[in-house]
Amino acid sequence: xxIKIERKNINTDILIIGGGIAGLTAAIALKETxxxxxxxxxxxxxSGYSGKANKGGGVLQYFDLEKIKPExxxxxxxxxxxxxxxxxxxxxxxxxxxxxxxxxxxxxxxVLPKREDGSYAVIPTGPMTAMIGVDLNITxxxxxxxxxxxxxxxxxxxxxxxxxxxxxxxxxxGYSILDGTVYAFHAKSVVLAxxxxxxxxxxxxxxxxxxxxxxxxxxxxxxxxxxxxxFAQLVKVxxxxxxxxxxxxxxxxxxxxxxxxxxxxxxxxxxxxxxxEWFQQMSEANGPIVLKLDNDGGGLHKVWDRPYGQDFWxxxxxSAENVDVDNEVCPMLIGEQSPVKVGHDMQTTIPGxxxxxxxxxxxxxxxxxxxxxxxxxxxxxxxxxxxAGILCAEGxxxxxxxxxxxxxxxxxVDNCIAKTFxxxxxxSGSDPKEIIxxxxxxxxxxxxxxxxxxxxxxxxxxxxxxxxxxxxxLKANDFHELLSCHEAxxxxxxxxxxxxxxxxxxxxxxxxxxxxxxxxDNENWLKWIIVKKQGDSMEFSTEDVxxxxxxxxxxxxx
Numbered sequence: 001x002x003i004k005i006e007r008k009n010i011n012t013d014i015l016i017i018g019g020g021i022a023g024l025t026a027a028i029a030l031k032e033t034x035x036x037x038x039x040x041x042x043x044x045x046x047s048g049y050s051g052k053a054n055k056g057g058g059v060l061q062y063f064d065l066e067k068i069k070p071e072x073x074x075x076x077x078x079x080x081x082x083x084x085x086x087x088x089x090x091x092x093x094x095x096x097x098x099x100x101x102x103x104x105x106x107x108x109x110x111v112l113p114k115r116e117d118g119s120y121a122v123i124p125t126g127p128m129t130a131m132i133g134v135d136l137n138i139t140x141x142x143x144x145x146x147x148x149x150x151x152x153x154x155x156x157x158x159x160x161x162x163x164x165x166x167x168x169x170x171x172x173x174g175y176s177i178l179d180g181t182v183y184a185f186h187a188k189s190v191v192l193a194x195x196x197x198x199x200x201x202x203x204x205x206x207x208x209x210x211x212x213x214x215x216x217x218x219x220x221x222x223x224x225x226x227x228x229x230x231f232a233q234l235v236k237v238x239x240x241x242x243x244x245x246x247x248x249x250x251x252x253x254x255x256x257x258x259x260x261x262x263x264x265x266x267x268x269x270x271x272x273x274x275x276x277e278w279f280q281q282m283s284e285a286n287g288p289i290v291l292k293l294d295n296d297g298g299g300l301h302k303v304w305d306r307p308y309g310q311d312f313w314x315x316x317x318x319s320a321e322n323v324d325v326d327n328e329v330c331p332m333l334i335g336e337q338s339p340v341k342v343g344h345d346m347q348t349t350i351p352g353x354x355x356x357x358x359x360x361x362x363x364x365x366x367x368x369x370x371x372x373x374x375x376x377x378x379x380x381x382x383x384x385x386x387x388a389g390i391l392c393a394e395g396x397x398x399x400x401x402x403x404x405x406x407x408x409x410x411x412x413v414d415n416c417i418a419k420t421f422x423x424x425x426x427x428s429g430s431d432p433k434e435i436i437x438x439x440x441x442x443x444x445x446x447x448x449x450x451x452x453x454x455x456x457x458x459x460x461x462x463x464x465x466x467x468x469x470x471x472x473x474l475k476a477n478d479f480h481e482l483l484s485c486h487e488a489x490x491x492x493x494x495x496x497x498x499x500x501x502x503x504x505x506x507x508x509x510x511x512x513x514x515x516x517x518x519x520x521d522n523e524n525w526l527k528w529i530i531v532k533k534q535g536d537s538m539e540f541s542t543e544d545v546x547x548x549x550x551x552x553x554x555x556x557x558x
Contacts, residue, residue: 005182007183010154010186011186012038012152012185013037013188015191017172017190017193017194018043018194019045019050019051019139019153020050020052020053020139021052021382024048024142026191026392027041028108028142028149028389029390029392029393031146031149033393033394033397034397034400035150037397037400037401038152041153042157042159042174047155048140048142048143049139050207051139052195052208053382054139055207058133058309059133059134059379060105060132060379061129061130061131062132062379063130064130065095070092073095074091077091077377078091078368080127081369082368083510083520084545084547084554085225085509086367088552090344090365091367093344094384098383101387108142109145110135110138110142111137111306112133113304113305125269126378127266129377131379132304134306157176158211159172159174159215160215160486161173161416162215164219164412165407165408168350168352169351169352170186170407171185172185177483180421186405187400188399188405190354191355191356191392192216193357193385194215195210196213196229196337196338196359197209198335198336198337199443199491199495200491201444202233202240202242202334205334205335205336209490210490212355213337213338213339213494214486214489214490214493216355216359217533219353221341222531222532223340223341223497223532224339224341224365225339225501226339226498227498227502227529229335229362229497229498230371231333231334231336231511232332233270234330235330235332236328237330238320238323238324238328240332241317241324242332243291246293246329247259248263249292250274250278252281252286253286258277258289261277262274269374269378272511272513275446276450278446279451290328291329331450333450334371336358336361336371337494337497338360342356345392345395346392347392347395356385356389356391357389361388365528365545367380368510369512370510371511372384423482424476424478426474429473429474430470430473430474431475432474432476432481432487435470436487436491438466439463439467448460449498450513452515458503460499461499467492468492474489496538501531502514504540505525506524507525508520509521522554526547526554527543527544
């Protein structure tokens with residue numbers, strides 16, 4: 001392909017990469033904090049229609065703060081869900097801001113159902129938690145609010161690389177997926193809001209492709225908790241429709257209620273023990289596993305009035321009615337790897353670079369030993385994005401006001417452009433679809449990604465290493481295929497981090513489950529796994545969890 005590169009330079013105070021719920025929240029919060037700041041959102045699809053908030057079940061986590069103390073829920077979460085790997089201060093702050101965040105969303109244009117007395121229409125989901133529905137136009141409404149506040153938008157432009165200078169962030173490099181125009185962004189603060197790594201297996205979550213994770217890694221940012229990128233959900237075998245809370249109703253072909261084998265009472269959401277039970281039942285030829293439900297599985301959609309999403313949900317359920325006659329289920333990998341390491345202000349280990357929402361949830365350490373979202377807390381995904389977007393606003397704004405941004409390193413820019421467009425210059429090479437399929441073969445089977453063992457991790461890594469080798473010769477025929485090349489490379493990077501970290505953690509804790517190390521090991525593994533690029537190598541280390549400074553502490557040996 002004959003490549004003629006046109007370059008455009010854009011200067012802004014604050015650059016936000018990603019126009020989903022996290023990016024839009026950050027933009028609005030930044031404008032509220034500093035109205036005079038120039039705020040630019042760049043999105044590879046269309047802001048307001050991208051991300052996962054407008055494609056999922058549309059629920060928000062709710063805490064009745066008149067009855068529930070943030071420290072009480074934090075204690076429950078640390079012990080029962082995060083299993084002592086979570087940042088208790090950050091979790092407590094998230095809970096304490098819950099009602100404030102809901103009110104903010106309404107102020108910004110989101111429609112949340114309420115009862116006649118003006119209270120939010122919530123339904124209970126687990127110990128101390130409930131959830132409230134939100135219509136799927138939430139991101140469209142937030143975009144309209146951001147536009148009115150003066151936020152600038154650039155759609156159909158994907159960011160391939162973050163740019164650094166003088167050991168801090170200086171901007172980013174991207175290109176139009178329509179015509180290949182290169183955009184060099186020069187910014188004082190950069191906010192990464194690009195979503196998690198979901199490996200393109202579940203269609204509802206396929207927008208999370210890990211490209212922001214890969215860009216942050218290549219720029220030198222540290223990663224934390226990459227092994228918790230293995231969330232799975234029960235789905236109908238034939239329609240692939242997700243069945244929320246279906247794990248409560250699992251039966252094998254003998255008619256046995258197998259839920260009782262791994263759960264003694266109500267739990268807030270699916271756990272990895274449900275996946276392990278499915279695997280064991282199938283291994284013992286007791287499958288298929290079916291659900292015996294009290295309703296048609298569409299009950300949640302009938303609780304709230306959400307007209308924007310109702311046609312979609314009705315069409316989806318109708319299309320599944322004729323194929324899901326036997327209610328057979330299997331687990332499907334969702335992924336939800338979110339490892340970019342951040343502090344309480346959402347700043348990464350690169351000064352001036354912030355990461356929010358699904359790109360950094362596990363990297364913040366707030367959820368502990370669970371992939372997130374939903375991190376066994378339904379509705380925490382959207383609200384964590386709102387939470388992180390609000391938290392980053394003050395720091396990103398102050399940083400932009402108080403620093404003189406270094407000039408872009410033009411040699412770095414030229415090198416990034418050359419690497420970015422290399423697949424278009426090759427006459428032949430590897431198809432990104434082939435690489436994506438290899439990674440899906442590595443992460444997709446539950447026995448490799450969720451119910452793990454040393455041998456099965458080794459098998460998964462063989463697929464990853466083969467895909468990594470093919471990445472050196474990626475070939476694209478147009479700009480859309482070029483985007484697929486970059487997303488394929490990001491999937492390889494995420495999978496390598498995930499399995500190498502999983503191999504290191506020789507225990508079972510929270511969602512993380514190893515058949516060969518079935519016990520939680522507080523003596524050796526009250527640690528976070530840290531990953532950082534060193535030259536051409538992926539370096540792994542550990543960081544002790546500072547549990548001594550928090551109120552809820554584990555027994556040193558369990």
